[in-house]
Amino acid sequence: MRRWLADRWVMGVALLVLGYLTLPILVVAGLSFNRPSSRLSYDFNEFTLDNWARPCATADMCDAVVRSMEIGLIATVVSTVLGTLMAFALVRHGFRGRSGINGLIFLPMATPELVMGTSLLALFVAAGVPQGFWTIVIAHVMFCVSFVVVTVKARLAGMDRRLEEAAMDLYASEWQTFRRITLPLVLPGIVAAALLAFSLSFDDFIITNFNAGTTVTFPMYVWGAAQRGIPPQVNVIGTAMFVIALLLVGASSLRGRRARRAALAVLATPAGKP
Amino acid sequence: MTALAHLGGTPPTTPAAPAPDRRRRHRLLPYLLLLPGAAWLLVFFALPLLQLAAASLYDPAGSLSTGYAMTWAVGNYPDALQAYWPQFLRSFLYSAIALVLALLMGYPLAYAIAQKAGRWKNLLLVAVVAPMFTSFLVRTLAWKTILSDNGALVGLLRDVHLLGPDGRLLATPVAVVLGLTYNFLPFLVLPLYASLERLDPRLLEAASDLYANPLRAFGRVTLPLSMPGLIAGTLLFFIPATGDYINAELLGTPNEYMIGNVIDSAFLVRLDYPQGAALSFLLMAAILAIVFTYLRRAGTEEVL
Amino acid sequence: MAQEAPAGDLRLADVTKRFGVFTAVDDLSLTVPQGSFFALLGASGCGKTTTLRMIAGLEAPTSGRVLLGDRDITGLRPYKRPVNTVFQSYALFPHLDIHENVAFGLRRRGIRKVGEQVERMLALVQLDGYGRRRPAQLSGGQQQRVALARALINHPQMLLLDEPLGALDLKLRRQMQIELKRIQAEVGITFLHVTHDQEEAMWMADTVAVMNAGRIEQLGAPADIYEYPASPFVANFLGQSNLIEAEVSGHDADDLLVTGHGYRFATPLERARSRQGPVWLGVRPEKLHLVADRTRVPDGRNAVSGVLTDICYAGVSTEFLLRTAWGQEMSVFTANNDPDARLVPGVEVTAHWHPRHSFVLPRDDSAGDDADGSATRPGATGGGRADGSPADGGVGVPPQRLEAAT
Ligand SMILES: Nc1ncnc2c1ncn2[C@@H]1O[C@H](COP(=O)(O)OP(=O)(O)OP(=O)(O)O)[C@@H](O)[C@H]1O
Ligand SMILES: [Mg+2]
Numbered sequence: 001m002r003r004w005l006a007d008r009w010v011m012g013v014a015l016l017v018l019g020y021l022t023l024p025i026l027v028v029a030g031l032s033f034n035r036p037s038s039r040l041s042y043d044f045n046e047f048t049l050d051n052w053a054r055p056c057a058t059a060d061m062c063d064a065v066v067r068s069m070e071i072g073l074i075a076t077v078v079s080t081v082l083g084t085l086m087a088f089a090l091v092r093h094g095f096r097g098r099s100g101i102n103g104l105i106f107l108p109m110a111t112p113e114l115v116m117g118t119s120l121l122a123l124f125v126a127a128g129v130p131q132g133f134w135t136i137v138i139a140h141v142m143f144c145v146s147f148v149v150v151t152v153k154a155r156l157a158g159m160d161r162r163l164e165e166a167a168m169d170l171y172a173s174e175w176q177t178f179r180r181i182t183l184p185l186v187l188p189g190i191v192a193a194a195l196l197a198f199s200l201s202f203d204d205f206i207i208t209n210f211n212a213g214t215t216v217t218f219p220m221y222v223w224g225a226a227q228r229g230i231p232p233q234v235n236v237i238g239t240a241m242f243v244i245a246l247l248l249v250g251a252s253s254l255r256g257r258r259a260r261r262a263a264l265a266v267l268a269t270p271a272g273k274p
Numbered sequence: 275m276t277a278l279a280h281l282g283g284t285p286p287t288t289p290a291a292p293a294p295d296r297r298r299r300h301r302l303l304p305y306l307l308l309l310p311g312a313a314w315l316l317v318f319f320a321l322p323l324l325q326l327a328a329a330s331l332y333d334p335a336g337s338l339s340t341g342y343a344m345t346w347a348v349g350n351y352p353d354a355l356q357a358y359w360p361q362f363l364r365s366f367l368y369s370a371i372a373l374v375l376a377l378l379m380g381y382p383l384a385y386a387i388a389q390k391a392g393r394w395k396n397l398l399l400v401a402v403v404a405p406m407f408t409s410f411l412v413r414t415l416a417w418k419t420i421l422s423d424n425g426a427l428v429g430l431l432r433d434v435h436l437l438g439p440d441g442r443l444l445a446t447p448v449a450v451v452l453g454l455t456y457n458f459l460p461f462l463v464l465p466l467y468a469s470l471e472r473l474d475p476r477l478l479e480a481a482s483d484l485y486a487n488p489l490r491a492f493g494r495v496t497l498p499l500s501m502p503g504l505i506a507g508t509l510l511f512f513i514p515a516t517g518d519y520i521n522a523e524l525l526g527t528p529n530e531y532m533i534g535n536v537i538d539s540a541f542l543v544r545l546d547y548p549q550g551a552a553l554s555f556l557l558m559a560a561i562l563a564i565v566f567t568y569l570r571r572a573g574t575e576e577v578l
Numbered sequence: 579m580a581q582e583a584p585a586g587d588l589r590l591a592d593v594t595k596r597f598g599v600f601t602a603v604d605d606l607s608l609t610v611p612q613g614s615f616f617a618l619l620g621a622s623g624c625g626k627t628t629t630l631r632m633i634a635g636l637e638a639p640t641s642g643r644v645l646l647g648d649r650d651i652t653g654l655r656p657y658k659r660p661v662n663t664v665f666q667s668y669a670l671f672p673h674l675d676i677h678e679n680v681a682f683g684l685r686r687r688g689i690r691k692v693g694e695q696v697e698r699m700l701a702l703v704q705l706d707g708y709g710r711r712r713p714a715q716l717s718g719g720q721q722q723r724v725a726l727a728r729a730l731i732n733h734p735q736m737l738l739l740d741e742p743l744g745a746l747d748l749k750l751r752r753q754m755q756i757e758l759k760r761i762q763a764e765v766g767i768t769f770l771h772v773t774h775d776q777e778e779a780m781w782m783a784d785t786v787a788v789m790n791a792g793r794i795e796q797l798g799a800p801a802d803i804y805e806y807p808a809s810p811f812v813a814n815f816l817g818q819s820n821l822i823e824a825e826v827s828g829h830d831a832d833d834l835l836v837t838g839h840g841y842r843f844a845t846p847l848e849r850a851r852s853r854q855g856p857v858w859l860g861v862r863p864e865k866l867h868l869v870a871d872r873t874r875v876p877d878g879r880n881a882v883s884g885v886l887t888d889i890c891y892a893g894v895s896t897e898f899l900l901r902t903a904w905g906q907e908m909s910v911f912t913a914n915n916d917p918d919a920r921l922v923p924g925v926e927v928t929a930h931w932h933p934r935h936s937f938v939l940p941r942d943d944s945a946g947d948d949a950d951g952s953a954t955r956p957g958a959t960g961g962g963r964a965d966g967s968p969a970d971g972g973v974g975v976p977p978q979r980l981e982a983a984t
């Protein structure tokens with residue numbers, strides 16, 4: 001009995017903690033079927049399918065979701081390109097000032113988002129830049145780049161240089177080697193980085209809050225609504241995001257080992273922000 | 275045999291010289307690759323910090339509409355600290371308590387997934403990351419429902435007299451700390467999991483063979499080997515938790531406000547840029563100081 | 579590639595490769611004749627892979643030139659060279675299946691219809707039917723054969739093989755050795771084969787080069803090198819040798835006479851690489867005969883006496899270890915046909931051999947003091963025998979001592 005307990009207690013604690021981690025999601029899913037008693041109430045009241053039937057009943061909210069997606073896509077593309085190039089330079093080339101560049105990449109990850117948000121605000125105000133859609137994009141690219149670099153770098157560093165040498169030995173020019181060998185092998189890392197960047201951007205509130213001007217993203221909308229009363233459709237969006245992400249992970253694990261690896265690489269990237 | 279080694283008597287040595295333009299291109303390439311990203315970070319990360327530093331020294335008498343004059347007003351710092359030291363301290367206190375809670379919960383979780391989960395490993399891993407699949411704010415609001423005065427949890431705690439008849443969870447420090455712990459726990463668990471997963475189970479067998487007592491085996495083998503993940507996880511938890519103000523805002527009251535709430539209102543409500551900038555800088559300096567002392571003491575700087 | 583300049587010998591001219599301050603390949607000059615099967619043999623880390631990489635174009639020499647026929651290919655990009663490599667670590671592309679791995683070189687040269695050729699190649703390395711698998715789904719030996727097929731299919735002018743058979747079991751290894759020799763004879767490609775395995779080198783190649791610390795120590799036909807090694811390093815790297823410290827004491831009509839440890843030895847003059855001063859007297863272990871009775875040594879033979887310390891049975895032969903009066907362990911191989919029951923550990927025996935089996939190598943005096951040049955190659959002995967410690971005298975000559983001797 002004591003042995004049995006000694007073997008299992010870790011798993012028991014782990015499951016309790018997992019419960020703590022998943023409870024709010026279950027609540028969000030439950031609330032998406034709730035008809036609240038009043039706009040400011042957070043309690044369960046009555047079951048309804050209305051929220052799912054008309055997710056865009058509050059038009060502002062859906063606009064905000066679309067805007068968040070637009071910003072997320074642009075920020076993802078730009079930061080993935082910039083970060084991937086940097087990762088290649090860092091892993092594949094010798095150059096002067098490496099520690100300076102490493103510092104420049106590390107610091108944004110060690111700086112509280114709040115400080116990044118306020119400092120960008122200070123800059124935009126001082127430079128007289130009007131805040132809005134594009135200042136949000138700029139900010140998001142800024143904090144995503146470091147995470148992209150770290151993710152791609154890990155993948156690239158784990159890649160065997162001899163594979164590229166073998167390709168060159170087999171008549172592949174530099175470009176063909178990149179196209180046929182390097183890129184396919186690094187791609188899971190780049191995809192992982194892009195997914196990470198998108199999720200960071202889509203969900204960012206703090207930095208956006210300081211640099212949005214009057215533009216409203218989905219997190220900004222939720223924040224504002226929290227003061228005035230939350231429409232239950234917010235929980236529909238929250239649940240839908242969760243389900244889509246889960247389906248993506250599930251689909252990738254059906255598509256075989258390599259894709260599952262990529263998915264897990266995103267998950268296990270030891271970095272990320274709420 | 276006809277094969278001959280010319281050991282001596284060969285043509286004069288000529289240094290190998292690949293095409294010079296390729297060499298030059300090669301040398302420039304890393305800078306070209308780095309340029310866009312580095313420029314972006316310099317202009318939109320480093321430069322703003324300088325601007326923030328400057329703003330923290332502006333004349334506090336100015337305003338956004340009339341413009342600020344640079345008066346090197348070093349006094350902004352003591353003034354800001356004097357006004358908001360409770361929130362400042364509270365930020366570190368709350369995030370420190372949350373960190374301890376997160377370690378107590380996160381270590382067993384990471385360990386169980388890495389070493390005990392077997393074929394359920396991937397599923398449990400997805401469960402850890404799952405919270406991040408949905409919006410941070412929406413999840414935090416869900417805690418409002420869970421901790422609500424009319425909710426099942428509060429009812430239960432009142433029934434077992436852990437809470438008084440009017441006792442509540444929402445709008446208390448407990449709620450804020452719980453929210454912080456919840457929100458940043460995955461960032462502690464994932465790196466920890468990564469380093470525990472690399473741990474060879476045979477090492478544990480060898481350790482239990484050598485140290486017999488599981489506690490000592492843990493202290494001598496598991497803990498030291500998971501140190502890199504522990505350090506990375508601790509930092510990834512502590513840095514955002516200290517700067518957070520969403521949990522305090524949504525789950526607490528002004529009595530639970532952290533420094534983030536103050537900075538937020540300084541910039542966006544009171545429009546007192548010099549004070550907001552000074553507080554931001556103090557926060558960053560404090561966090562960086564803690565991070566670097568911690569890293570130095572832990573003896574590694576290559577964790578992120 | 580198809581439109582090659584006149585095919586020809588590969589020549590390395592004074593090639594040096596430094597990594598920082600470390601010299602991996604030191605002023606190496608070497609000619610590999612067209613169509614030959616050339617083995618490059620040497621201890622781990624002596625620069626074999628580096629040499630191959632410079633020939634393949636994956637590493638630029640610090641100085642010196644690489645020539646193929648009349649063409650200087652020193653600065654040529656790897657994909658422009660008519661040379662293919664079988665990598666030491668296989669380097670199979672993990673994201674491509676076996677078929678595509680093998681077809682890779684053909685496709686890069688714009689050849690569209692590759693199916694039949696690939697099938698034939700896979701059959702040649704006994705991997706028919708494996709085309710759709712990924713490299714990770716093959717065993718080490720199978721991966722190695724894919725690496726071979728992937729290089730061979732291109733019919734390069736020269737094939738560089740970096741320990742291509744290292745991961746195979748003995749039987750498969752033997753099969754592949756035969757296969758490689760057959761392919762080489764058939765297609766007439768120059769093979770430059772790097773290996774640790776001296777037996778494989780001697781068995782397969784028509785020319786063997788023994789490399790040590792970035793230099794070629796000796797080069798020639800396997801039998802020539804084995805029978806008459808040029809340096810103590812070669813004597814102990816390619817097979818084993820008993821090396822006895824000696825001084826030249828004179829010569830008669832055909833033989834050089836040397837004296838060492840109170841013994842006098844004769845060696846034909848044409849088998850002496852030094853005719854004066856301090857020398858090593860060498861003899862291969864299988865050339866020795868053991869007799870229990872000293873007086874039974876036939877006339878005119880060299881002989882050394884000692885005590886038997888160990889007897890190691892190895893199937894086809896038995897190895898006897900003989901400790902001389904001066905503490906050196908000498909090794910004697912005898913075929914296992916009529917084992918002499920009197921030869922047991924502890925007895926006094928005499929080993930004798932014909933003078934024409936001796937060879938004489940120059941000995942650097944300053945270096946010879948503490949090493950008495952024993953028989954055993956480090957690593958070839960082992961198995962719990964009491965040699966290998968300097969006090970025992972069973973010391974292989976450290977390589978750095980030998981540079982001066984060559
Ligand atoms: N890129 C490099 N940088 C620094 N030193 C290197 C590099 N490549 C090889 N070396 C060194 O050069 C020496 C020769 O290496 P090489 O790979 O040619 O050995 P090798 O003869 O092939 O050995 P093995 O039989 O073990 O494969 C070694 O001491 C190695 O450590
Ligand atoms: Mg090698």
